[in-house]
Amino acid sequence: MTSIAFRRKATDRIMKALFLLSAFLVILPLFLIFFDLLWKGAKELKWSLLTDLPRPVGEPGGGIANGILGTLTVTGLAMAGGIPLAVLTGIYLAEYGKGAFASVVRFAVDLLAGVPSIILGIFGYVLWVLPMKRFSAWAGASALAMIFIPIVVRTTEEMLKTVPVSVREGALALGIERWKTTLFITVRTAAAGIITGILLAMARILGETAPLLFTALGNQFWQTGLDQPIATIPLQVFSYAISPYDDWHDKAWAGAVVLILMVLVLSIGARLLVRTRR
Amino acid sequence: MENAIEVKTLSAWFGDHQVLREITMGIRRNSVTSVMGPSGCGKSTFIRCLNRMHDLTPGFRMTGEVLFDGRNVISEKIDPVLRRKVGMVFQQPNPFPRMSVFANVAVGLRFNGKGKSKSEIVEVVERSLRMAALWDEVKDHLDQMGSSLSGGQQQRLCIARALAVEPEVLLMDEPCSALDPVSTSKIEDLIEDLSEKYTIVVVTHNMQQAARISDSVAFFLLGELVEMDKSAKMFTNPSDRRTEEYITGRFG
Numbered sequence: 001m002t003s004i005a006f007r008r009k010a011t012d013r014i015m016k017a018l019f020l021l022s023a024f025l026v027i028l029p030l031f032l033i034f035f036d037l038l039w040k041g042a043k044e045l046k047w048s049l050l051t052d053l054p055r056p057v058g059e060p061g062g063g064i065a066n067g068i069l070g071t072l073t074v075t076g077l078a079m080a081g082g083i084p085l086a087v088l089t090g091i092y093l094a095e096y097g098k099g100a101f102a103s104v105v106r107f108a109v110d111l112l113a114g115v116p117s118i119i120l121g122i123f124g125y126v127l128w129v130l131p132m133k134r135f136s137a138w139a140g141a142s143a144l145a146m147i148f149i150p151i152v153v154r155t156t157e158e159m160l161k162t163v164p165v166s167v168r169e170g171a172l173a174l175g176i177e178r179w180k181t182t183l184f185i186t187v188r189t190a191a192a193g194i195i196t197g198i199l200l201a202m203a204r205i206l207g208e209t210a211p212l213l214f215t216a217l218g219n220q221f222w223q224t225g226l227d228q229p230i231a232t233i234p235l236q237v238f239s240y241a242i243s244p245y246d247d248w249h250d251k252a253w254a255g256a257v258v259l260i261l262m263v264l265v266l267s268i269g270a271r272l273l274v275r276t277r278r
Numbered sequence: 279m280e281n282a283i284e285v286k287t288l289s290a291w292f293g294d295h296q297v298l299r300e301i302t303m304g305i306r307r308n309s310v311t312s313v314m315g316p317s318g319c320g321k322s323t324f325i326r327c328l329n330r331m332h333d334l335t336p337g338f339r340m341t342g343e344v345l346f347d348g349r350n351v352i353s354e355k356i357d358p359v360l361r362r363k364v365g366m367v368f369q370q371p372n373p374f375p376r377m378s379v380f381a382n383v384a385v386g387l388r389f390n391g392k393g394k395s396k397s398e399i400v401e402v403v404e405r406s407l408r409m410a411a412l413w414d415e416v417k418d419h420l421d422q423m424g425s426s427l428s429g430g431q432q433q434r435l436c437i438a439r440a441l442a443v444e445p446e447v448l449l450m451d452e453p454c455s456a457l458d459p460v461s462t463s464k465i466e467d468l469i470e471d472l473s474e475k476y477t478i479v480v481v482t483h484n485m486q487q488a489a490r491i492s493d494s495v496a497f498f499l500l501g502e503l504v505e506m507d508k509s510a511k512m513f514t515n516p517s518d519r520r521t522e523e524y525i526t527g528r529f530g
Contacts, residue, residue, distance in 0.1 A: 098336065113477050165466055166372035169331060170436070174386035174443055175362030178334075 037257045044254035054220055057245055064255050066222050070231040075206055077141035082148040090156025095182050113150035120146045121211035135229040140216030144205040155197025159190040192274050199270040203263045207232035233259045282307040282477040287344035290323055297323045299501045310478045312488035315498035321481045325449045329364040369452040371432035373424030380420040382435055386443035402442050410438035411468050430461025447477045459472035466491050485525055490515050497521045
């Protein structure tokens with residue numbers, strides 16, 4: 001073998017090793033986080049964590065049941081408002097958005113996606129908490145919706161753009177009106193991708209803490225109404241983690257495990273959905 | 279014989295670029311009319327004018343008249359209704375992804391709001407698949423995805439889908455160019471059968487195909503209609519020198 005050929009092959013191997021190493025380094029933190037959480041959260045990972053209310057300092061036991069329910073409530077509210085708005089906006093951008101207004105919308109949505117989440121929390125505070133004079137689930141949900149919406153708008157748009165023009169033409173050629181073609185043919189064709197985007201955005205807002213600090217606030221008890229302060233898992237993890245008590249630290253770890261498991265289930269669900277529908 | 283469509287001085291532009299120049303021709307009812315010519319001569323643009331498929335193309339405009347059912351298609355605003363009567367089959371088979379064979383054929387009925395009952399839809403689907411000569415191959419698995427069929431079957435599925443909404447005219451834009459010879463001959467036989475009940479316009483750049491399937495042939499060149507005649511006359515004794523040069527293979 002000539003030396004040039006040898007050098008080329010060697011370079012090739014080194015580069016391949018470099019790519020592989022980078023990929024390994026990228027996934028390493030995920031596994032470190034996961035196993036560290038399981039390790040440290042194990043002590044408090046028991047059934048009562050999921051079923052009981054938090055207890056006062058010094059009293060053993062207790063759980064984050066109100067936080068689980070609160071997280072589901074606030075996330076659910078954010079999605080109930082966010083999904084229709086975001087999906088319809090995504091449809092507008094993909095199917096009708098050719099003009100200057102669409103470019104403005106697209107740019108604004110990207111900007112919104114880049115706004116630090118603490119600022120969205122302050123915005124929710126000004127929008128809801130100040131006029132209502134109390135922290136509430138509504139305020140938390142609207143802050144989360146502002147994180148949720150831009151993600152879903154852009155994934156919806158991207159997914160619709162993967163639907164070939166021939167599909168739209170096929171439907172139009174049958175005399176199906178354009179709005180029906182869009183909703184029942186094009187969106188349907190891209191449905192798995194759009195739902196995946198929704199699930200991933202949901203996973204994202206499940207774990208948000210900063211936007212809820214000034215809006216949902218947190219609550220030691222069961223929620224009493226959507227216009228009242230409400231507990232969520234991330235808020236509980238936060239307050240437990242900054243406390244000076246060891247058993248609260250353990251609970252923070254356990255809460256984090258619950259949270260990451262919820263996110264994991266959603267992400268796996270999203271993947272399965274795409275696979276089975278393909 | 280009576281004309282199903284009457285085209286008068288039809289011109290069309292994409293932006294500043296004129297692609298059709300004052301086309302005037304009649305398309306006879308219940309016959310096969312082929313539109314042939316070299317790539318870029320405007321033949322696809324032409325048939326897509328007949329069912330206004332260009333509506334969504336930015337910068338497209340057309341002038342002249344396309345008379346169908348006594349109305350000028352070009353000035354009419356209600357396009358969906360028109361397209362129910364003027365069906366279209368495309369170059370690439372385009373069954374709807376993630377829809378079964380049955381749903382693909384039924385889709386026009388479902389969304390055109392004719393309010394057909396379930397059993398009526400089943401009936402129309404079977405009739406359409408039979409007319410498209412696909413029934414025997416798919417009758418036992420109507421639930422399978424349309425996109426899982428072979429290319430030739432997909433194209434016949436698209437034909438069945440177009441027939442299900444009971445059009446009067448069927449426009450076919452190079453329906454065989456993506457298919458193998460066996461599938462091509464099936465589609466050609468089908469075109470012949472369908473011409474008893476439907477007015478068919480086929481775009482093709484394949485002269486042999488035009489000769490095999492059509493009653494009349496229109497020859498397009500650079501956006502102009504060079505000539506149109508019975509296919510027997512066209513291929514043996516064309517009146518325009520450019521047609522003769524094209525069919526003898528001197529260009530195109």
